[in-house]
Amino acid sequence: MFFKKSPTSASTPQAPAASGFDAQRERSVIAEMLLKRSAKLILGRSELEIIRGVCQAIVDVTSHIRLAWTWFGPTDTQTIRPQVYAGPAVAYAESLTIARNLLTRIGPAFTTLEGKSAGPFTVSQLSPFGPWREAARHHGIHHVLALPIASTFNGYSGIFVLYADRDGYFDEVGESLFAGLAELFGSLMTVAAERQELQRAAYHDALTGLLNRHAVDLIDRRVYRASLFEPASSILLMDLDRFKSINDRFGHDAGDKALQAVARVLTDALRRGDEIIRWGGEEFLVCLPQTALPDALKVAEKLRRAVEGITEPEQLTVSIGACEISALQHLPQAVARADEALFKAKSGGRNQVCVLP
Structure with a gap:
C-alpha cells in the first residue's frame, strides 16, 4: 500500500x-x-x-x-x-x-x-x-x-x-x-x-518559427553597449542568393520549405543565447551577444557553409554582411551598417562574408 x-x-x-x-x-x-x-x-x-x-x-x-x-x-x-x-x-x-x-x-x-x-x-x-x-x-x-x-x-x-x-x-x-x-x-x-x-x-514568424521584426526592441536590450568598457556584440545580416528564381522555377511551396530548412540549419549551428530574426522574405538577422567581430566572422563562415549543405530544391548559398555594434548604438543603426556590408558581399560575387572597413 x-x-x-x-x-x-x-x-x-x-x-x-x-x-x-x-x-x-x-x-x-x-x-x-x-x-x-x-x-x-x-x-x-x-x-x-x-x-x-x-x-x-x-x-x-x-x-x-x-x-x-x-x-x-x-x-x-x-x-x-x-x-x-x-x-x-x-x-x-x-x-x-x-x-x-x-x-x-x-x-x-x-x-x-x-x-x-x-x-x-x-x-x-x-x-x-x-x-x-x-x-x-x-x-x-x-x-x-x-x-x-x-x-x-x-x-x-x-x-x-x-x-x-x-x-x-x-x-x-x-x-x-x-x-x-x-x-x-x-x-x-x-x-x-x-x-x-x-x-x-506576435514576436515569431509563422513560417519558420524564428523571431520577427517585432522582437527588435527585445534583442536591442541585450546587445546595447552603454560604454566602451562593456563586452561588444555583433550582428550578421544574411540574404539567400538568387532566391527569387527558386520560387519562379520550383514554386512557392518549394521556396517555403527551403526557408524552413535554412531556419533549421541556422538554429542548429548557433549557440544557446544567440538569436535569429527573419528580417525579410529571404533575409535573416543573426544577433551574437557578447561576441566581438573576429569571433562573429568565424560564426558567419560556419553559417555560410551550413546553408551550402542545403540541396533541396537545389543547392542554396547565402551572402552575409557582418558588423560589430558600436557603443551607444542601437540595433537598427547597426543593421544599416550590416546592410552595407551585405551589399558588398552580393555585388562582389555572392556566397561570401563581408565586413565594412
Whole structure:
C-alpha cells in the first residue's frame, strides 16, 4: 500500500476534536481572509503573482497548512516541479521533482496530475515515496490534498497541492474551499498561457518559427553597449542568393520549405543565447551577444557553409554582411551598417562574408 487515503467527510460537518481544533472555524477563517484580501491580491498583479499571493495568504492565516504549491503546463510534460509555492516548508517544494513515469508507481494520489482528484491522503515517515517521507520527517506534514487544475488551453493542465501538519486536516476542514481555488487558478493560468501564446505569435514568424521584426526592441536590450568598457556584440545580416528564381522555377511551396530548412540549419549551428530574426522574405538577422567581430566572422563562415549543405530544391548559398555594434548604438543603426556590408558581399560575387572597413 503506497499511502493511506483518508476517509471522505468533506460533505459532513465535523465536530471540534478533543484537542480543541474547530474545523468549521478554520474553514471560516480561511474563507474570510481570502475575501478580505481578494481586491489587494488581484489589483495590478500578474496571474502568477495572484496565485502566489493566495497561497501565501493561506499559510499566513493558519499554522496547520505548512505548504501550498502549484504547477501548470502541457499535459505531456515528463517532469513536474512546483512553480509557485508558499509556506514554512518551501524548502520541500524547491527540491521536489516528480517524474511522470513514477505516477503509476506512487499510488492514485498523483493521478491528480492526469486531471483526476483522488481526495486527501495521509503521509508518514514510513511512506514508500521518498519525498513524502521527507515531508513528514523534516516538515511535520501528515495530510496532503492534491487537486487538479483544469484548463481549456491547448491540452494544458495543472495541480494544486496543500500539506497540513494535522492528521485528517482536509477531511475535517473539507475540500470544497480549496477546490474552488483550484478552479480559480485554472482560469488565471489559462489566461496567462493564452497571453504568452499571443506574445509568442506576435514576436515569431509563422513560417519558420524564428523571431520577427517585432522582437527588435527585445534583442536591442541585450546587445546595447552603454560604454566602451562593456563586452561588444555583433550582428550578421544574411540574404539567400538568387532566391527569387527558386520560387519562379520550383514554386512557392518549394521556396517555403527551403526557408524552413535554412531556419533549421541556422538554429542548429548557433549557440544557446544567440538569436535569429527573419528580417525579410529571404533575409535573416543573426544577433551574437557578447561576441566581438573576429569571433562573429568565424560564426558567419560556419553559417555560410551550413546553408551550402542545403540541396533541396537545389543547392542554396547565402551572402552575409557582418558588423560589430558600436557603443551607444542601437540595433537598427547597426543593421544599416550590416546592410552595407551585405551589399558588398552580393555585388562582389555572392556566397561570401563581408565586413565594412
